Amino acid sequence: MRSYDEYCPIAMGAEVLGDRWTPLVIRELMCGSERFSDIHRGVPRMSRSLLAQRLKHLERAGIIERREPGPTYHLTEAGRDLEPVVWGLGDWANHWVLGDPVKEQYDGGHVMWRVRQRIVVEELPPRRIVVRFDFPAATTRRRVWLLLDQAGSSVCARDEGFDVDLHVTADIATFMRVWAGRTTWREAMDDEQIVVEGPGELVRSFTRWFALSPFATR
Secondary structure, eight states: OOOOOOHHHHHHHHHHHOOOTTTHHHHHHHHHSSHHHHHHHSSTSHHHHHHHHHHHHHHHHHHHEEETTTEEEEEEEHHTHHHHHHHHHHHHHHHTTSSSSSSGOOOHHHHHHHTTTTTTGGSSSSOEEEEEEEOTOOOOSSSEEEETTOOEEEEEEOOSSSSEEEEEEOOHHHHHHHHHHOOHHHHHHHTTSEESSHHHHHHHHGGGGGGOTTTTTT
């Protein structure tokens, strides 16, 4: 990591945060990911070797700490103080840059990883629910399984053999627009851009299980 060699807080802060991928690694830690594999699932286009380098860089900078056994990674006090900075960057981009998703961003696995981080646990049924999502227009991960459980939910990229309770077929662009707060569940479902099939009581409660992107209401 090259230094700007400037005695300036902005320059010195950019040395920590200005590298490609680093803000997204911090985002994953802010969103609750602790294990290397979970952090990597949040930044799937980043190589594992580069992620390992970035984690070491952030550890040396005092932004994160590595804990054993595991290992797991956690924000330090200095790292937690960065949260308003990272959210502020997102707020700015949400207002000035974010538009509708484009084909290169149609990754079914990644969007479901983001959704998993915003599950409303208290709205989930008392038993485990398995939802299969089909995104026919996705460029990556057209089929994803979401295992919803009050004790902890997970995303599966392949069929693990569980019985499916709900089947969701969605235009991925519309699904991403719902997640971003740019349209509503009702509008998408009325237009049949998102179709949920299964037992009536689960279909009716489905949309209550998920909060939207944190930037949808900011």
